[in-house]
Amino acid sequence: MSTGTDQEGEDGMRQNGYKRLEQLWRRGCEFLGTEYAILGGAMSWVSERHLVSALSNAGGFGVIACGSMTPDLLDQEIAATKTMTDKPFGVNLITMHPELEALVDVVLDHGMGHVVLAGGIPPGGAIQKLKDGGARVICFAPALVLAKKLLRSGVDALVIEGSEAGGHIGPVSTSILAQEILPHISEVPVFVAGGIGRGEAIAGYLEMGASGAQLGTRFVCAEECIAHENFKKAFLKSSARDAVASIQLDPRFPVIPVRALKNEASERFMQTQRDVINKYQAGEIDLKEAQLAIEHFWAGALRKAVIEGDVENGSLMAGQSVGMVSKIQPVREIIQELVEQAAAHLDR
Template sequence: MTNAKLTALMARGTQFLGCDSAILCGAMSWVSERHLVSAMSNAGGFGVIACGAMTPALLDAEITATKALTTKPFGVNLITMHPQLFDLIDVCASHDVTHIVLAGGLPPKGSIEAIKAKGAKLICFAPALALAKKLARSGVDALIVEGHEAGGHIGPVATSVLAQEILPEMSEQLPVFVAGGIGRGEAIAAYLEMGAAGVQLGTRFACATESIAHPAFKKAFFRASARDAIASVQIDPRLPVIPVRALKNVGMENFTAKQREVANLLDSGSVDMGEAQLQIEHFWAGALRRAVIDGDVDGGSLMAGQSVGMVTKEEPVADIIAQLMAEAAVALERRAA
């Protein structure tokens, strides 16, 4: 059930993305691959491949495989600190990928120009208003404001606060998508009314039927409540580790030990700050793979947002999108009445 108001409020987002529903699937390492991405785009949403630590050859193969499963547009999420970022941008360009999402920090020098040179639209994360303005000035095409409630790497500010700060200032200039802690259509309706062009959800789609995540990984999500999705703790102020939200388990405790180990390496001068941060990233990539692919739900990383309590069963992507859209439409009708 889609009402005219919902279609109108989402029009800017759907036009920008080239899809029917302005709902992006957040790029989740190991989860957001060809199956989930194509299912998302085929169902009228917008799928995004999580490149993560992939080599250019692996990304090339993943994009090719995704194109074999959908003719609809989809995006690729690239990590700014990837040592081969510019090679990955070239791979996306060779496939005429329509949208690139840059995550994990400010775009390095020349990356914005390299992405836009081939006509791709660039989406960046804006964790603060000052950064949103800076990104808009530098030529970014759209923004994602993602709050503390999200799964995976997180910033310090809640989604509701970021939305109130950034939407009134930025939504006239460029499309802004809201993310973090969204699990139902009523929240989508509220952010659209505040000026969002659309939304991004990750946790809600992690356990979709089409997600390749291990059954044990999905079961951990079904059992969890919002309070089980906790943020990692930074143990050394000199090591600026971006906190990660995941379900509490032994893997979370292992991360604390890993930080100590890397901090000691920094102390001894055997690694520099860039290498230290890459080691932390590789730790997460490995821990996440163990949980998602191997089903090690104790020692692996169960990255999940606080909306995990709203994930109660495995269901097809198309059903999840239809439900979210129906809830949003009903919420808007209620307000109109």
């Protein structure tokens, strides 16, 4: 039986953990304008108005995934999100989008405070235009040398995302990137992403010098997420080892690594590569035709899984933290769990 003194001691320790957490991610919170320095990873078809507004309303920072949206669609999505939250949120733009300049105009017309540029080194003109328009620019840094290059380009914050993440990934793990980059970058806030599913991990990276964390997979099974019930069920029954990176069979036919849950489509993709390579070697198709056949295999596959619920023929993009997704929860509850876990870790 615990005494009142014991309980007071536990409460005091818990408060110390929360105070320490506030200190560690204060820079990230001030940069984002949020209560918690937790960003929602931008996931195509998933990170739209409902999930984004729920994240921001719960004290985190939602980010719209523009993906392949046209400028008109992005305009509508930002406007709709604004009707659902008065808290800060951002927009993720893909640097390879053919209408990047027009998309930049859209976010500036809406007075967006934060823009995440992803999918490669952004053109310097885009960074400067966003900054001149009053937006803070966040970019992904897959290596220290690129982090320093991005700083020289004028970015306002960095995200380092390891290969444990879902979707398109680089070759290096989060833990290695954190050790490589965090001790050497102090000019801007740095957010850590990839394989983060619990608050203890967030706290650990904060202690290493991060200003906050970005999570995607953890929020797929939020109540507010519009992903199809089948898509969410696939997450709930999966373990970390089920989230695997796509494999390239022949260097002549490049495959951008994507981490997703194994299903019938991922098995067919391997066979498709073999069939295409055999046709090329037999002289039935030329190199360009073969490359396009492989590249187009996944066209529309993410929407097929997320929106239509076809979890066997679609793409089930998920990070290795999927094993920590165990139930459907409101976003606010997920964030509170993460915060409590981080504070408890810092108590210890």
